[in-house]
Amino acid sequence: MCIAIPVVSSSQTKKNTPEELPGDLAIWFFIFAELLVFGVLFITYIVARGQNIELFNSTQQTLNTQLGLFNTLVLITSSLFVVKAINAIKRDQQDKSVFWLLMAILSGLLFVLAKTSEFNSLFDTGISLGTNLFYTFYISMTFFHYMHVILGLVILAAVFLKARRGGYTADNHIGMETGASYWHMVDLVWIVLFPLVYLVR
Numbered sequence: 001m002c003i004a005i006p007v008v009s010s011s012q013t014k015k016n017t018p019e020e021l022p023g024d025l026a027i028w029f030f031i032f033a034e035l036l037v038f039g040v041l042f043i044t045y046i047v048a049r050g051q052n053i054e055l056f057n058s059t060q061q062t063l064n065t066q067l068g069l070f071n072t073l074v075l076i077t078s079s080l081f082v083v084k085a086i087n088a089i090k091r092d093q094q095d096k097s098v099f100w101l102l103m104a105i106l107s108g109l110l111f112v113l114a115k116t117s118e119f120n121s122l123f124d125t126g127i128s129l130g131t132n133l134f135y136t137f138y139i140s141m142t143f144f145h146y147m148h149v150i151l152g153l154v155i156l157a158a159v160f161l162k163a164r165r166g167g168y169t170a171d172n173h174i175g176m177e178t179g180a181s182y183w184h185m186v187d188l189v190w191i192v193l194f195p196l197v198y199l200v201r
Helices: 025-051 053-060 065-090 094-124 133-164 174-199
Strands: none
Touching (some): 065 094
């Protein structure tokens, strides 16, 4: 797993123009690398599923789809809060930006708690990576994403603490956009992962 925390630069003071990617350019190399890894995992899963359709379909029915949907809504909501934080800082509304960042972090923590509960429920019933091929993929991919959520929360927490100290303004918020870009990537991956492993039959 790629666990290289991107450096959030405080020396950049220019605003992004419409044609530029938000945040530091380095984060986009990191994001594209992560998306490539997830893409390989998803393709491998699809191929394996095509060769073991009955096993995958029957085992999918043991998953908690409602909890998976809850986690999806939580992450989408968290990304919305991050967008609100960015919009607020662009208007120099620092207090509102800090508030929305806090709400995004709390939403992300809800995902972690819910996913931890789901993992514990599986493991308590004796299910593991070696139970069958479906669970090998399911546990591997969702845990891989789970670790990215935790990393994303660490990054958002660093952005939140800096925002509380007044470290971002309408003219200098590239660091906040950098953290937001990573968090949106985490959200995007789950939006693909949820239907792929919970719903597709």
